[in-house]
Each structure stands twice: as C-alpha cells, then as structure tokens.
Amino acid sequence: MWKYYLRLSWLSLCKTPTLSLLMVLAIATGIAANLTILTMYTVISSNPMAHKNNEIFAVQLDSWDPDREYFALNGVPPQLTYQDAKALYDAEIADSVVIMRKAGVTIQRPESTELPAAYSSRMTTRDFFTMFDVKFVYGGPWSKNSDNGPERVVIIREGLSNKLFGNENSLGKTIFLDGEVFTVVGVVSEKWQLVPNVYDLNNNPTEAAADVYFPFFLVNEKSYQNWGNMNNWTNFRTSNYAEFLQSEVIWIQAWVSLDSPETHQQFSRFLENYISQQKQNGRFQRPAKYLLNTPEQWLDIHKVVSDDNKELLILSFVFLIVCLVNSTVLMLAKFLRKAPEAGIRRALGASRNSIFFQHLTEAFVVGTAGALLGLIFSWGGLAGIRSLYGHYENVATINSVTVMGAVLLALAATLLSGFLPAWRISHSAPAKYLKTQ
C-alpha cells in the first residue's frame, strides 16, 4: 500500500511541477535557515566541560573596591590578584589547582635567521592539561617540579610544531621564547579545542586555543607581555614589578577541582578563613564573598550566549513557521482541487483513512525533499556564517545536531504542513463531487 501511495504522490507532484517545486523550496529555505542558526546556537550554548560540571570550579574572590562592587558580570571580579592566586595554590587543599593568564611571546627557532613572530600563549600550572582534557600528540603535561622550579619547559600546539620543525616529533627540541631557551615537553593536538573556551571567558569565547603553554610561576622572573585583562581599583601606584605582583590588580584566572563533598567543604572553609585573615591585614574590605562556579554557571555569568544569538534563534523559528504555513497553504489549495478525484475513490470504497494516508504520503515526499535540500542549503548558510563572523570557524560547522535537526524538522514539516490538508480532503463529502461530474 505504502509503495502505491508513493507512486500516486509522485504522479500527483509531477502533474503540478511548479507548485511542487514551490512547496519543496519553501520547506527547504525554512529548514536551511533554521538549521544554520540552530547549529550556531547549540554550539555556542553548549558546555564542553559538562562531564565535569560538579568537579571543577572557577574561583571568584571579592577583593574589589570597598566603595563599589565590581563593574561587570555578577558584581564579583572574575580574576584574582597574584597574592590570592598564589595562596590558593600553596594551600594544597583542592585536588588540583590551575592558575593561569594569557600572555604574548615571541618565538624563534635556535640557529634560525628568520625573524621572531608573536604568539598567543598561556602561562599555567600543570593541572590545566588534565583538568581540561587537553589531547597530546606527543609528550604530556610537565612535572610538578617544572611548576615549582619553575623550569623553562614549553608545550606547543601541533600547528606551531609543524611550522617550526616540519612534521616530525619535536619533543626535546628547543625554541627561543622571548629570547630565552625553552625545551619542548609536549605537543597539543589541533583537534583539542573547547568551544566555548570555558577556562578563559575574558576574551573572545570562541577564539582558537593558545599556540604555546609554559609554567605560570615564570611570572616571578619577568613581566611577560600581557594579552589578557588586567583591572585595578586602587589609587596606589606600583613603581616596580615586585610591587605589581603584590598589588590589588586582578589578572589571574583560577580553577580548582574538588572531587568529593568533603574536599568541597574543606576548601570553602579555607577560603572563609583566608578572607577573614586578609581582612585583618586590611584587605577584602567588602562583605566577605567568594564563589565556586561550575563550568555551566561560569558560561552563564559571562553571557556567552549573546542577545544576538537568542534573537536570531527566535527569528529562525518564525521564519520556519512562515515557510511551513506557506507550504501548507499551497498543499491545501492543491489537495482541494483534487477533491473530485478523492471523491470518486471514496465512492468506489476507499476508506477515509486510506485517503488521509495517501495525501500524508504526498506531504511526506515534499517534506523529505525539502529537508534534504534544506540540509544542502544550510551547508552554504554555515559557510556564510563563518565568513561573516571571523571568530566562528569552530562554531559554524555541520555536526550531529544539524543532521538530527534536519531529520526531525523534516518529520515536523511533513506533519505540520501536510496534516491539515490531508485531513480536510479525507473529510470532504464524496457526494458533492460525484454530482458535478
């Protein structure tokens, strides 16, 4: 029966080629626009660290101006001062502590006559690599000793490794980093990229991962060029780098992993004690406040999903509805014109159900064709999005969401746009049409 309906649908569609094409196109554009925006939205609103959502936490401490709260986000600074970050690290209460900042360095190969070039780098502690599931091609995180030494070791991204050393294993090789010799201990896979970049949302949340990683505590030795954010509220003027490190300037991101509720409690207690102890030293003059944010809360606080994203998502659904209604109207017009035909079939003994399913089959054919075409169109749509937003190369790509979305939308399109016309035609009285024949 199904095959017979399919054949009837095909014949019926061929009889009115223009109208059939219009219906398919309407559904295709609706689905394409919706898929394009939906893909962008699902990626940008996803939490790449969802599997560790109750294990790792971004730390916020309110060390800000006693007279006014922090000017953005949730009113608490998103970064820490050096002294606070160091205190968290030295306390050794959390299962692991990551403190880090974004810096800019120049890199050059030894014995090379080429000019040095500037790269985005992350100065961090070793647990960064395990905490954020960094994938290595060669080597792995540096040792605890390298953190505390600190030693001049470096982890570089695959692309940079290939650029400097060709496609060979670069472990053990050395590079000049800001003019000093560093040894490569790990190469990070190009495939490792969190979207959005949960660990550092100060900058563009969809920007590419750093090219270079090296031990955080090298900041004690010299002021690497700052490519991240620094904020300060005090009048106090720092006259040298040592004073800067002890100042109230916030510039360090801190994450901790707390594997059990006990550790969580312990760590909270540590923070409470730390703040009250600092209060005695004249710091932390605002009401005592600290926050341990899950990755999801962190994405939320930073409004990674912008109002633009939300507005476009709503618009894309409105557009889809317009397209579906349009195709419904066309289908309705077409089916009603075929009413006499259906009348005869009813008179010859076809049941309402079979008339209904025959027409729904036709709608299904239109819906599927529309969805397939829509999937192809959205390929183009996503390419368009990539070229419009320079920083969305990691965001606007066809993924399982897009394909699943296409299948679901095709079903929805069929049901929504085909149901009403098919129902109308199967419920019209056959006698009326027989009379006019």
Place this chain on the structure above:
Amino acid sequence: MLELSPIIKSLWRNKTGPLLIIIQLALTIAAISNAMFVVSERMAKIDRPSGIAEQEIFTLWMRQSSPGIDLQAVIERDMTIIRSTPGVIDATPISSLPFSGSGSSAGMRKELAERAIIYQAANYEISKHGLNSLGLNLIEGRNFYDDEVIFFERDNAPQNSVVIISQHLAQEIFPDESAVGKTLYKGAMPLTVVGIVEQMVSPWSDSDRFNHAIFVPTIVKEGSINYLVRTGKDDRYFIMNSLIEKLRALDNTRLVVDENTMEKIKGKSYADDYAMIKILMVVIAMLILVNALGIFGLTTFWVNQRRKQIGIRRALGSTKAGIMRYFMLENLVLVIVAALLGTVLVYLNSSYMVRTYGASLLPWYYIPVTTLFILIVTLAAAFSPVRRASLISPVEAVANV
C-alpha cells in the same frame, strides 16, 4: 468598494486557507519590521562619528625585545624617518588604538578622596603629534608642549602631568564650567587639563562610555608600541608597505607587524554588528521571496479553481478590470487583517525584549511601512495570475468543464 462584502463572505466560507495566509503574512510583517528595526539600530551604531581621520590613518605594531635598548631613542629615530617620508602628514607613538578592542581604561576623579566619583575613560598615551596624526579637532585649550612629553620606565613613573580630554568626558565631569585648567586625578596622579577635543572614541565599540577618552603625554618604555601614521588617502597603502620594509631593515631583531588601516580595525570592531545586519537582510529577502512565491502559487490555484465563477461573472457583464479589482481587493483584505495581527505580535515581542534585554521599544511607523511594502509585494506577486483570470472568456461559463 461594493465588492468588499462578497469578498469577506467568500473568504469566511473557506476559512482554513485565508486564515493560514493571514497567519503567514502576520508573522512576516512582525518579523520584517522587527528585523528592520534591529538593522537600523546597528547601522546607526556603526555610523557614530569617531572624530578621527579614519580614511587617512594606518598603524603598525613595533616590538623591540633585545635587552639594553633605549626604546625612547628607537621610537624617536623611527618617528623622524616616518615623518620625513613624502606623503606622510604626521605620525605618533600611541599606547592603544581606537576601535581595536584592546587598551587601557582609567578611572578619573575630581578629588583625591577615596569616595570621590570615578569617571571611567579610555586612556591613550601619545606624543604631541598625536592630535594631528589622529586628525582630531581641538575645540578648547592647547596641544601638549614639547617638554611635557615624557618617556618613562615603569619603575620611575612621573608624579604629575597634563591631559587632553574628550568633550563628552569634559561635559560629564564639569557640566557647568570649562574643564581647561582644572585638575583631575588618575589614580593618585594629578593631571592638569590643558585641552579638549571635540570627539574621540575608546577602543571598545560596545562600551557605553564609547566617547569618553583622555590623552596623556607620558609614554611607558616597555617592549612594544603602536605607531599611528596619517597620510593622504590615495597613497596610504603604498606608504604603509614601503615604511614597513624601511623600519624592518633598520634592525632585523625586532618585530614590525600588524599593519592595518583604521577602516580595517573599525570593521573588525563592528564585525558582529555587520554579521547581524547581513544575516537579517538575508532573512528579510528570503521572507519576501517565500511570501511572494506563495501568493503567486496560491492565487494561480484560486483562479483556476474559480474559472467557472469568473466566466459567469464575465457573462453577466463584469469587466476585466472588475475581475482584477475583485482579486486585488481580496489580497488587500488579507494583508490588512494580517497587519493588525502582526502589530499585536510585534508589540508582544518588543515589550518582552524591552523587559528582558533592555532593548528599546520598536517605533510604531515600522509596522505601517512594512505592511505597505508587503502589500506591494503580494499585489505584484498576484498580478500575473489575476491578469490571466481577467482574460477568462465568458464562454467558459457555459462550456462543460
């Protein structure tokens, strides 16, 4: 207008089709007027005056990391070379670039007291060539003097200095009097206001303090600096490329990169707004297309379905124009009902956006304008099938179809 009543009656008899069309048109009118509003808001944002000679400026980033080099000497040598290049109007070292998205912002106070109000402003460190290089209009006071420009090491910061501020900032801090001659505090450092420029923008185009900026003539001698060069419009690219080569040739251990025209920096700063505008324009165009094709297809079918009635009306003396008027009026009725429904939808959405995101309320005239536009589109789309309807001969009424 006599036909209005039969039109409404006939639409009412076959409710489903017309009702769906009305929903479709209403959603379209709501979506388009809303999208147009967002587009116009973004365009206004991009078009805000910047005060700088955007089309005459390019920039370079210089990084000198070799130890033991006096950055002041390097910058002064480079500046002499740049300014003596034919075609260059002026050049300055500058700590950060307008529209670039990165820079520093300073909290300014009228008094040193802890609890004094803080006025945040973008902070630019420049030489006395800065105003001319940027093409700014000094409306009050004076430019920096030669001896006011200080290059300093981080450890040895100057104790006080002078400052030139933007008019927006001046009016905010000193609404009733001239700011020139007054003292402001940047942190603990007193700055005497010596001049006011008509307009200057910050590095952050999304900032609500976009027009609040200060210039100080104190340049920190640390690893890197931007060079901002103003030239004639036409030979800008040529000068930019030849200058990079010249500067690189002077010393091959340093970086001279990130050559950018001001338009390019500005374009990047508004990338998200441009993207939003383009996406919305595409959606608007597709909405119009889908509707036009839909109306075309539908009218064709309605006409075909009613061939016999049309024939009868023609036989009973209706003119061709009369037939056309009937169908066009039918369209008009649909669009008007849709516009009423669309207005409700737009205001529901708009007031939601106002409450949730603090957006501004959609001005009322967007809806009639959009409605008129959609009316023209639907009438145009319906024209060809309706014309064919008017050509149906009265004979069809009697022929046995």
